[in-house]
Amino acid sequence: MNVEQVVADARARAAADEARLYPWSQPGESAKEMLADLRERFGTAPDKQRAPCPALREDESECDGLSHRVAPLVSRQCGLIHYRNAKRELADLLTTLFAGRVMTDPLGDCLRELLTSRPVDGLPLLLTVLDVQRAKGFRGQSGHVGISGDIGCAKTHALLCLHFSALYSGVRSTWVTTARLEDIAKRRKSYDDVTVGQAEGELRTLRMASILCFDDLGDRHCGRNDEPGNSPIAGVLLDLLSAFPGRIFMTSNLSSEQRDKHPDIGRRVNSRLTADHRGVPAMGAKLKGTDQRKASARSYLERTAGDE
Ligand SMILES: Nc1ncnc2c1ncn2[C@@H]1O[C@H](COP(=O)(O)OP(=O)(O)OP(=O)(O)O)[C@@H](O)[C@H]1O
Numbered sequence: 001m002n003v004e005q006v007v008a009d010a011r012a013r014a015a016a017d018e019a020r021l022y023p024w025s026q027p028g029e030s031a032k033e034m035l036a037d038l039r040e041r042f043g044t045a046p047d048k049q050r051a052p053c054p055a056l057r058e059d060e061s062e063c064d065g066l067s068h069r070v071a072p073l074v075s076r077q078c079g080l081i082h083y084r085n086a087k088r089e090l091a092d093l094l095t096t097l098f099a100g101r102v103m104t105d106p107l108g109d110c111l112r113e114l115l116t117s118r119p120v121d122g123l124p125l126l127l128t129v130l131d132v133q134r135a136k137g138f139r140g141q142s143g144h145v146g147i148s149g150d151i152g153c154a155k156t157h158a159l160l161c162l163h164f165s166a167l168y169s170g171v172r173s174t175w176v177t178t179a180r181l182e183d184i185a186k187r188r189k190s191y192d193d194v195t196v197g198q199a200e201g202e203l204r205t206l207r208m209a210s211i212l213c214f215d216d217l218g219d220r221h222c223g224r225n226d227e228p229g230n231s232p233i234a235g236v237l238l239d240l241l242s243a244f245p246g247r248i249f250m251t252s253n254l255s256s257e258q259r260d261k262h263p264d265i266g267r268r269v270n271s272r273l274t275a276d277h278r279g280v281p282a283m284g285a286k287l288k289g290t291d292q293r294k295a296s297a298r299s300y301l302e303r304t305a306g307d308e
């Protein structure tokens, strides 16, 4: 083997190594193209079509989903951060309720549009409640909201509409399930001080919200001998609501009288749920009708709308 041959072999090996380690240095594929390709694959590519963040204020530029740039090295939290988190937190619920339907931002508007007239008693009043609340905005004093009624009559749907409408306008609304209240109640009874402290901390965080959304209050099946308002969940609710200055949006399958008698609610909690808020009386709707989860409950036109 002569010297030229050795040099040529070494060059060929070096070129092969370079091609393996630095693929973008190869002819035809620049580093920029590679990066663009990676960004596209991982969904971080700046989307030229996407509208600028609607929460951007006049002195702010660029939203990265978390914060807005005010000046070099100065940024402010994006006003839609809680809205986006809620979309993530409630993704399973949204998928269960609206699978197959097109969901667009702002979700509050989209959910309101998805509510169509159905033969449900009280639906027109429910729609008015939603429209009044959304028109007033969620910073004003428009009282608590209570929606009660039969199974599958859009109570959760309507509450989601209010929750996402409030969040989109930058108002801190928190979705509270009975499972979460039960979990706090359990941790409060723990013998471990740290666990108790964490549960109390969570209650304090809940009290800091402007709006608390309770979906399906009183949905737990309790023993026949339980006293009204005497369960650990009722204890958590009473402590939470006794010191909560914000507004309450609530749905329940139970009537007010049934809530008074329910172990997880009781008269004292129910009184706070339906109280006036800063002098403004609570608004509500009572729904009566067939379960709209069943296609047979909907009109023929609605059932066939998505079939083309
Ligand atoms: N008026 C309506 N227009 C459009 N969809 C409706 C209407 N009423 C109910 N639905 C649909 O029916 C399904 C059940 O509604 P939802 O879960 O809100 O009922 P619910 O009152 O919360 O029931 P439950 O008491 O079991 O919790 C949802 O997919 C919802 O979108």
Ligand SMILES: [Mg+2]
Pocket: 155, 156, 157, 215, 216
């Ligand atoms: Mg529901």
Ligand SMILES: [Zn+2]
Pocket: 053, 054, 055, 056, 063, 064, 065, 066, 067, 068, 078, 079, 080
């Ligand atoms: Zn933003």
